[in-house]
Amino acid sequence: xxxxxxxxxxxxxxAEAARKAATEIYNRIMVTHLLMxxxxxxxxxxxxxxxxxxxxxxxxxxxxxxxxxxxxxHIYKPRxxxxxxxxxxxxxxxxxxxxxxxxxxxxxxxxMENRIVLTR
Numbered sequence: 001x002x003x004x005x006x007x008x009x010x011x012x013x014x015a016e017a018a019r020k021a022a023t024e025i026y027n028r029i030m031v032t033h034l035l036m037x038x039x040x041x042x043x044x045x046x047x048x049x050x051x052x053x054x055x056x057x058x059x060x061x062x063x064x065x066x067x068x069x070x071x072x073x074h075i076y077k078p079r080x081x082x083x084x085x086x087x088x089x090x091x092x093x094x095x096x097x098x099x100x101x102x103x104x105x106x107x108x109x110x111x112m113e114n115r116i117v118l119t120r
Contacts, residue, residue, distance in 0.1 A: 028052045031097075034065065034105045044105065067101050070094030 018025060029049045037045035046061040073094040103109060 026051075026058065029058055031069070031101065034067075034101050035059075035061075036105055047101075067098055069097040069101065071098055072096035 028051055030052050031047045031049035033048050034044045035046040035048060037043040044062075044065040046059065047065060048057070048059050050057050071094050075096075099109065
């Protein structure tokens, strides 16, 4: 009744659902910029990026774009010491690209001061 949220069990379930739903899947693409629509200047029309393994460049055109990249983690030094030093709940590779991509095309970012604080 519950899917355990561990990488080894959760990722294959999501990957299988994506394979069934999509006609093409692009893996390991680092999106670097969003593309704006010329007809509607306030609308995103696609994205550009490159494959992190082969270096191939990709241009994606889209009717709708959802930015679901990572937030920002490890911005501040953790307060934990000793054994807890370096442990994190958030993904260590989250480089704030979910914030940077929209900001670079002029999006107004609001409510960014709200962060999830998990009690442990």
